[in-house]
Amino acid sequence: MSNNKHILEVCLSPDLGGLELYMSRCAKELLATFNVTSVIASRSKLLDYFHNTDLEYEQLKRKSSFSIVASMKLAKIIDKKGIDIIHLHWTKDIPIVVFAKLFSKRKPKIVQTRHMTMTRFKNDFYHKFLYRHIDTILCVTKQVEQQIQAFVPQEICPKTQTLYLGANSMKMLSNQEITAFKEELNVGDAFMIGLIGRINEFKGQHLLIEALKILKAKQLNVKAYIVGHAMSETYLEKLKQHVHENELEEQITFVGFTKEPQKFMQACDVVLMTSRNETFGLVTIEAMKCGTAVIGANSGGVLEIIDDEKSGLLFESGNAADLATKIEQLYNNEDLKEKLAFAGKQKADTMFDNSVQFEKLKDIFKQL
Structure with a gap:
């Protein structure tokens, strides 16, 4: 039975690897419980995983990590679809997603699945501004969670939680x-x-x-x-x-x-x-x-x-x-x-x- 919440899965990465494929799996797995819309990059390598499926998706042109135009377009999708939670995967999408939240009327919560390590302090004004607007960071390992707690100032550090990635049961070959x-x-x-x-x-x-x-x-x-x-x-x-x-x-x-x-x-x-x-x-x-x-x-x-x-x-x-x-x-x-x-x-x-x-x-x- 579908939940009333509307989830926006976002991944504007141009590549195709574990991070991107996990995003497409999230869109599929969450669909039975929530209303799900996905946003992928124009000409994304992920397109094959959305085309000719029941998954609802939009394509967004992304020229850089900081794009006011892309943020405003994403904000329109947020308001049009009545989004409650943005789930992002690629770290470089954080600025676009945060500004989209600020431009939107709905001000949805932001949840990031952190796939990559964090190796330096995020205590400058720019990063403090960004992380202040993220609600939860889901870390793919305990090591990543420890890094975030160490490198993001405590007063603006989002809630963190370790959530391992999973794999499907495999169809075994004879x-x-x-x-x-x-x-x-x-x-x-x-x-x-x-x-x-x-x-x-x-x-x-x-x-x-x-x-x-x-x-x-x-x-x-x-x-x-x-x-x-x-x-x-x-x-x-x-x-x-x-x-x-x-x-x-x-x-x-x-x-x-x-x-x-x-x-x-x-x-x-x-x-x-x-x-x-x-x-x-x-x-x-x-x-x-x-x-x-x-x-x-x-x-x-x-x-x-x-x-x-x-x-x-x-x-x-x-x-x-x-x-x-x-x-x-x-x-x-x-x-x-x-x-x-x-x-x-x-x-x-x-x-x-x-x-x-x-x-x-x-x-x-x-x-x-």
């Missing part, structure tokens, strides 16, 4: 389907490694290439698949050149973006999280729910997901040699790989299930 998929990818009998996410330097794809160089020198039968949209074509070309220079074309494949990352996760022997300081790591959660072993860097939100040598393995952040060692550990120990995969799935199903987390989000909105 052994025959996995075999057929691996044949398409030309995996053969190799140990299959997956690295799934946006391709940019922060995500650490170069570490995988360095690790594969080490593993190839040891004559291990491994193949790695890098899956995701390239945020920087320059960085992508640099990675491909690195692969070519080290004669790793047979070991490393760049797949590009896919709408079915779970197929790769289920086919893989191990899925990696190589980001230097990943805020959360939704891909890791999804891989765990797929029943696949995971290896992640020992920093950021990954530490709240992977219990080292219990639900996955951790390697020293930024250390390709240590990453290679952890991959080799699973390569040589099938029993350990299966043990970690089983425990990882149990933890993900218990702590990071999509339905559980969205029920918590709904309760938060009901209480505002």
Whole structure:
């Protein structure tokens, strides 16, 4: 039964990754309980996730983080739709959303899901002004919540709460389907490694290439698949050149973006999280729910997901040699790989299930 509250989901990011896809999932999941309208950027990569669906959405042209024109247009949407709560996701949207609230007649509450770390004090006049108008910040990890409480002055700090992201239960492929998929990818009998996410330097794809160089020198039968949209074509070309220079074309494949990352996760022997300081790591959660072993860097939100040598393995952040060692550990120990995969799935199903987390989000909105 629909609640009387009207929610506005806002994400004007030009990219397509975990943050943006979470916004589209919020729009879908909240629809059964609230009246939901979404606002995405003109020509947004999110358009495919709204077009030809029951989701109500508007497109807004955004030239910069500070745009009075964009704020005024958003304010008109707020008043037209009778919005009670604005739920924003991209930190760079804060100025547009705050000014839209001030320009609007309804003055809705602002809730931000904070996907990114906070690394500096927000005690200047401009940031104090912005954060004074945010009502609640939902933090994707406890670490992020601690950062906000440390860096935003107490007198204007919004209410904070940790709300983990969740993943859906996965449709599990049959052994025959996995075999057929691996044949398409030309995996053969190799140990299959997956690295799934946006391709940019922060995500650490170069570490995988360095690790594969080490593993190839040891004559291990491994193949790695890098899956995701390239945020920087320059960085992508640099990675491909690195692969070519080290004669790793047979070991490393760049797949590009896919709408079915779970197929790769289920086919893989191990899925990696190589980001230097990943805020959360939704891909890791999804891989765990797929029943696949995971290896992640020992920093950021990954530490709240992977219990080292219990639900996955951790390697020293930024250390390709240590990453290679952890991959080799699973390569040589099938029993350990299966043990970690089983425990990882149990933890993900218990702590990071999509339905559980969205029920918590709904309760938060009901209480505002």
